[in-house]
Amino acid sequence: MFLDITELAQQKIKQTCSHHTGQLVIYYESRIGCTCGNNGIFLLKITQQNDSELDATLATSLGDLPIQGWSLPFLDEKMKLDYNETKHALILRSDSGLINDNVLILNDNNQSIS
DSSP states (O other): OEEEEOHHHHHHHHHHHTTSOSEEEEEEEOSSSOSSSSOOEEEEEEEOSOOTTOOEEEEETTOOEEEOGGGGGGSOSEEEEEEETTTTEEEEEETTEEEEEEEOEEOTTSOBOO
16 A cells, blocks of 8 residues: 655645644544544644554655554555645545545644644
8 A cells, every 4th residue: 555645745744744843644533424434534643642543554655654554444555645736735536536635734633734
């Protein structure tokens, strides 16, 4: 499994990380939405906390990033994270289609910092 993070997306992520301390992680927020099988969204977090849920890693263009192991089945083998300058949004997609058209970058207080 690999997440290709485009140059534009890397620039956006690095710009955000430069203003906040902590580790960049991929997080699946599942405490929202309906009660169907896949009822959450993937987002990025810059965290200073140790989270026992982050028990796996995902290979990316930025190196291996911590992720919740139980969330991996919701992802495809090959994915791309890109940045849309017009929408000011990080977009996560795979060969299967769109996964999230507005990947947020959150802090430990779950506030958007991007």
